[in-house]
Amino acid sequence: MKKRYAIILAAGQGTRMKSKLYKVLHPVLGKPMVQHVLEQVKAVDLEDVVTVVGFGSDQVKDLLGDNTKFVLQEEQLGTGHAVMQAEELMKDKKGTTIVVCGDTPLITQETFEKLFEHHEQEGAKATILTAKAPNPFGYGRVIRNDKNEVERIVEQKDASPEEQLVDEINTGTYCFDNEALFEALKGVSNNNSQGEYYLPDVIEILKNKSEKVSGFQILNVDETLGVNDRVALSQAEKVMKLRINEQHMRNGVTIMDPENTYIHADVVIEPDVVIYPGTTIGGNSIIRENAIIGPNTEIQNCEIGEDSVVKQSVATDSKIGKRVNIGPFAHIRPDANIGDEAKVGNFVEIKKAELGKGSKVSHLSYIGDAQVGSNVNIGCGTITVNYDGKNKHLTTIEDDAFIGCNSNLIAPVIIGKGSYVAAGSTITKDVPSDALSVARARQSNKEGYASKLKNRLQDKN
Known part of the structure; x- marks a missing residue:
């Protein structure tokens, strides 16, 4: 198996969040977004992870610690420019590099693993993680040829009326042959209205070199949600909440009202626990079997023993x-x-x-x-x-x-x-x-x- 690497893009300030808190540090179910991303991608057995930081870099470094290497993007000049900052650490490595944004907290380890496998089996120089979007407006469209091969990515503003009807979108997550990635980045220009270097331009450069570019379509478009404002943050919270609750229910936990029960990602709950509405369980809490929790109860970093009852507390x-x-x-x-x-x-x-x-x-x-x-x-x-x-x-x-x-x-x-x-x-x-x-x-x-x-x-x- 080829060596695998990851670059996490976490340098954007996130002005649309209208917050003093650095965007990727906003929590989803009690855990900062970028920590969700790092934990899921690291579970895929990587050689190295590099996180690109900018505004608020010290806070991100304090949070992630020794779990990743860091590079600084002093000016936010686009996603391509962000990846360029990792060149000194990454350019000579042979293998596959995944590039993922730090504001996409819902992508799972299983999806990262499948993306790596698809990319390597296809022998592609680049693979785009794509999804079918019910409302693709605003997203780059993935245009395929009659052989179902990826031809190009067309941004919303540049798409023809026919191309705007395409509902397969670019999620902003990619796999690259690492050496091909950094070679292609040398040809990326900032000759555009924003004066920025865009990572999707690498796809066009590789296609012009007759290199193979593939697309791996994820079935659950919710995983690819990028959080750019408080509305998207609430959407991510809802998706994560129901995902975690469903996992616990399938493991034998009774959750009376999953819509109104908030269980953080690292909580451990044993079978035959009953959880009533309005309950929040966070941190590294452990709830032992046959316990009854709620209604309207908040538990943070607690261990609760077998057959115990905690209500409205x-x-x-x-x-x-x-x-x-x-x-x-x-x-x-x-x-x-x-x-x-x-x-x-x-x-x-x-x-x-x-x-x-x-x-x-x-x-x-x-x-x-x-x-x-x-x-x-x-x-x-x-x-x-x-x-x-x-x-x-x-x-x-x-x-x-x-x-x-x-x-x-x-x-x-x-x-x-x-x-x-x-x-x-x-x-x-x-x-x-x-x-x-x-x-x-x-x-x-x-x-x-x-x-x-x-x-x-x-x-x-």
């Missing part, structure tokens, strides 16, 4: 064990570790805390910077008072403790194993194991005082 950068019940309206903040069979109920916030097996925080509580043991019951309205205005402090609640409602645990403090904290207490000192701690003002009842108070208020009115 937000969880970020945390681990949730098996048979856990979370929500509705819970907030699991970063570095939480929720043990098996635990419960986190409505309007509970957990942050940088460990909740042991079988422990319960059922409602209206804040547990932050805490180490909570097993089988602990934390009553409604409990707060671990972790912040003194400068530093965060740890609250430790040992196994089998019971925390009464509306308790304030002033950290650093330890609540001993099996101890009780009476409702309404403000705990400032450690509570020994098997102790009852009552830390509240003594109740005082003033007989008949309520009537006097009411009369006094009426007199003022």
